[in-house]
Amino acid sequence: MTPDLPGLPPGHAQDAEDTPLAYLTGPAPPDAGLERRVLVVEDVAPQRLYLMLMLQKLGYQVEGAGNGEEALAMLEARPAGIVISDWRMPRMDGLALLTALKAHPEAPYFLMLTGEQEASEMVAALDAGADDFLQKPFNAEELRARVQAGARLVALRETLASQHQDLRRVLASERHLLATLRTDLEAAGRLQRSLLPAPSSSDTPGPLQLFHHFQPAAMVAGDAYGVIPLDKRWTAFYLIDVVGHGARAAMLSFAISRCLGDAQANGLHLMRRSSLQQELTPRAPEQVVAELNRRFQDERDEGQYFTMIYGILNLESGEGRLSQAGHPAPRLYAEGKAPQKLGNGGPPVGILPGARYTGLDFKMQHNGCLLLHSDGIDPLHDASTSLPWTPLLASDKDSPALLRGLTHDPLDGRALCQSLVSRIDHCLRGREAEDDISLMILQWRAPSHWVSVS
Numbered sequence: 001m002t003p004d005l006p007g008l009p010p011g012h013a014q015d016a017e018d019t020p021l022a023y024l025t026g027p028a029p030p031d032a033g034l035e036r037r038v039l040v041v042e043d044v045a046p047q048r049l050y051l052m053l054m055l056q057k058l059g060y061q062v063e064g065a066g067n068g069e070e071a072l073a074m075l076e077a078r079p080a081g082i083v084i085s086d087w088r089m090p091r092m093d094g095l096a097l098l099t100a101l102k103a104h105p106e107a108p109y110f111l112m113l114t115g116e117q118e119a120s121e122m123v124a125a126l127d128a129g130a131d132d133f134l135q136k137p138f139n140a141e142e143l144r145a146r147v148q149a150g151a152r153l154v155a156l157r158e159t160l161a162s163q164h165q166d167l168r169r170v171l172a173s174e175r176h177l178l179a180t181l182r183t184d185l186e187a188a189g190r191l192q193r194s195l196l197p198a199p200s201s202s203d204t205p206g207p208l209q210l211f212h213h214f215q216p217a218a219m220v221a222g223d224a225y226g227v228i229p230l231d232k233r234w235t236a237f238y239l240i241d242v243v244g245h246g247a248r249a250a251m252l253s254f255a256i257s258r259c260l261g262d263a264q265a266n267g268l269h270l271m272r273r274s275s276l277q278q279e280l281t282p283r284a285p286e287q288v289v290a291e292l293n294r295r296f297q298d299e300r301d302e303g304q305y306f307t308m309i310y311g312i313l314n315l316e317s318g319e320g321r322l323s324q325a326g327h328p329a330p331r332l333y334a335e336g337k338a339p340q341k342l343g344n345g346g347p348p349v350g351i352l353p354g355a356r357y358t359g360l361d362f363k364m365q366h367n368g369c370l371l372l373h374s375d376g377i378d379p380l381h382d383a384s385t386s387l388p389w390t391p392l393l394a395s396d397k398d399s400p401a402l403l404r405g406l407t408h409d410p411l412d413g414r415a416l417c418q419s420l421v422s423r424i425d426h427c428l429r430g431r432e433a434e435d436d437i438s439l440m441i442l443q444w445r446a447p448s449h450w451v452s453v454s
Contacts, residue, residue: 217435223374228260236310268288284321310323323360
């Protein structure tokens with residue numbers, strides 16, 4: 001006869017196989033977290049129910065299974081955070097159950113009930129992934145302590161898993177946001193490039209040919225440049241370099257370009273009516289730069305300012321005038337002569353309210369070239385001890401390394417531009433530029449050499 005067990009009414013031990021746990025302990029506790037759900041796997045029914053009773057009194061939700069196969073089916077239907085299993089059972093023993101459970105990454109905490117097993121069996125259980133052992137006979141305090149230790153580990157694992165899921169959701173959201181931002185920046189970059197002037201071909205009619213190169217350090221840039229036809233005789237040109245690079249610089253660059261490109265609509269008068277004559281003439285470049293300085297003041301002290309060259313060119317005579325606002329000096333090329341550096345500085349735009357800007361007159365020779373560039377090329381130099389090109393001209397000693405010895409005879413704006421781009425590529429050696437790089441070459445032809453449009 002099976003002896004009465006603690007917690008069971010006298011005479012009910014023999015019916016323990018069919019005795020519901022609620023009859024033994026009253027109502028089951030409300031649904032709890034995984035760390036409070038325990039599955040007891042024991043083929044001897046009275047021992048199984050006795051262990052279940054002790055665990056329920058400790059506040060755990062408990063279910064029981066008679067062998068490993070039954071336990072696997074129950075765990076599939078309702079996971080438990082802790083499994084307490086006897087070693088020797090029919091159909092599927094504790095070691096086989098342990099091996100099956102630990103094959104899954106989210107296996108429950110496994111506590112093996114043992115008798116007087118050999119050391120080799122204990123090692124086998126540890127190798128299979130057993131988390132702890134409970135040797136029979138055991139008392140309630142030992143059971144409490146070992147199960148409580150397992151519950152803490154399960155709770156920690158669940159917390160980490162929850163945090164991991166939260167992190168995955170955040171990362172997925174961040175990836176989506178970054179993908180959206182990248183798409184928007186790529187679209188902005190394409191728009192920015194579409195606003196740049198189209199390069200001239202060798203048979204472009206008229207007095208002016210334009211060659212340029214644009215190489216942003218990011219998907220969008222703070223550099224912008226262009227040519228603005230003022231009337232049949234006059235053309236304006238500009239090159240802007242907003243401090244920094246990326247979206248913030250690009251937005252200011254775009255605003256300035258739009259202001260210049262649609263000057264009349266924006267109230268920025270690039271032409272003025274002469275006091276002596278009724279005809280319109282170009283406004284002095286220094287006055288235009290001063291007006292831009294007034295409009296684009298960095299009133300919030302956010303460090304947003306820009307440097308620029310703005311100039312005008314008479315297409316009939318080759319005479320021009322430009323204003324330099326903190327920007328690298330342009331170079332004027334004429335056949336058979338050393339390049340001439342134009343300008344000596346001037347304050348940037350947007351820093352000093354009421355800053356004064358000066359203008360500088362120049363004259364282009366037939367087939368001459370005017371080179372404007374951003375300061376992105378200034379730090380570029382060959383990593384070796386000597387440059388791959390020879391600084392032929394003494395006047396080049398104060399020039400950026402990339403401009404030294406840069407010439408072409410006879411002058412050809414396209415070849416000059418290609419030569420400079422090759423030097424840039426040579427210095428970068430496949431690396432990304434640290435700053436936006438832009439350059440623009442204007443080549444002027446005297447009226448007697450203009451190609452007429454049929």
